[in-house]
Amino acid sequence: MNNKYKNIWWGIFILLFSFLISGCSSSATGDKQAKASNTKGLKVINIGYQKFGTLNILKAKGSLEKDLKPFGYTVKWTEFPGGPQLLEALNVGSLDFGHTGEAPPIFAQAAGAPLVYYANATANPKGEAIIVPENSPIKSLKDLKGKKIALNKGSNVHFLLVKALEKAGIPYEDVKTVFLPPADARAAFEKGDVDAWVIWDPFFADAERATHARILADGTGLVNNREFFLATSKFAKENPKVLNVIFKELKKTDEWVKGNPKDAAKFLAPQIGMSVDTLELTLNRRTFGLEMMNDKVAKDQQQIADAFYKLKLIPQDIQVQDALLKTTN
Incomplete structure (x- = not known):
């Protein structure tokens, strides 16, 4: 192919490419404008x-x-x-x-x-609980003394832990609280870095099903949630x-x-x-x-x-x- 035809085909390619880009840009702009018009003045x-x-x-x-x-x-x-x-x-x-x-x-x-x-x-007291691994030696709330417990600081489950320890006669200072958001707490729970986890639904239900965790106590008789x-x-x-x-x-x-x-x-x-x-x-x-x-x-x-x-x-x-x-x- 001589230079004359190469230049012609190259020109056609550039023209088509420019058209496609222009079309996409117009479509995107149109979508943005439509969205903006729906919320304009709101x-x-x-x-x-x-x-x-x-x-x-x-x-x-x-x-x-x-x-x-x-x-x-x-x-x-x-x-x-x-x-x-x-x-x-x-x-x-x-x-x-x-x-x-x-x-x-x-x-x-x-x-x-x-x-x-x-x-x-x-x-909704059943919507949150203190859970332990399936094979954990922890069998009752009294067994939490001295244990590492994961929870999201300042969440509902914080009060559940307070009331559960109170019921078991364990001073709050006698457990080791590990403050973690749900995703990080789940990882720590599965790796065995903590002994128990205080968590709410649906994270509670998901962990219960996936890890076969045991419910040590839910909120019944302890908190309203x-x-x-x-x-x-x-x-x-x-x-x-x-x-x-x-x-x-x-x-x-x-x-x-x-x-x-x-x-x-x-x-x-x-x-x-x-x-x-x-x-x-x-x-x-x-x-x-x-x-x-x-x-x-x-x-x-x-x-x-x-x-x-x-x-x-x-x-x-x-x-x-x-x-x-x-x-x-």
Whole structure:
């Protein structure tokens, strides 16, 4: 082929390549513009969620964005490994709303976080437990004395450990706490680097199935293990109607899961990367029901705060009532 034809073919190639690049660029730009047009003029509510929970399911269903649009809001979702990390983000202003267990709000309030309790789920004591390896010599809570116990510091399970040791007559200082997030705690548990692990569902169910771990004690008779929904005090004060929409959607989601546990497990499995069997186990022992935060639940929270202060796990004595949503008639 002479230089004349080489130049012609090279020119055609460059033209076609430029056309393809231009087409892809236009398509990508079009997608971005379409997405931007859907959220144009809308304010963003930053919501934090964890691996599992009613809020997580609501996020996966995608209905909240539709219901909040008439109120001028869209949603940005951010996943966190645990409640303490989520509330730290809320404390520094990165989140407006999120969910945690009982203990994280206590630590956050003691640290001065501008949070308010908005709503809570019913007690779910079987949803967390102290587990040990299948062949562990540990047979009862009394055997935990002097042992290394993994847990996520400041999470619900922290209070479960406190109450379990109290029941067994073991001073808190007589065990070796190893503070690890769930993924790292699972690795330490499987390698035998810790003697026991205090963990919540669905991590609890997943470890139970995969490692044949034994349940030393769950929360029954020890703790309530409630899920709480919290907002920054500023957001709650300025957006009561938005919070009401979120609460209604959470209730609808909770009712759907209660009536369709198998479908919920299948729906969630690919969303969170856990097996259907693990999620079915989690949902089958879970309780259902949501309510607005009330004085009775606040008193239960105060007991946790008092216990943590007595053990010097929090730096100051706090009043949970100070973090309740103030309403005006």
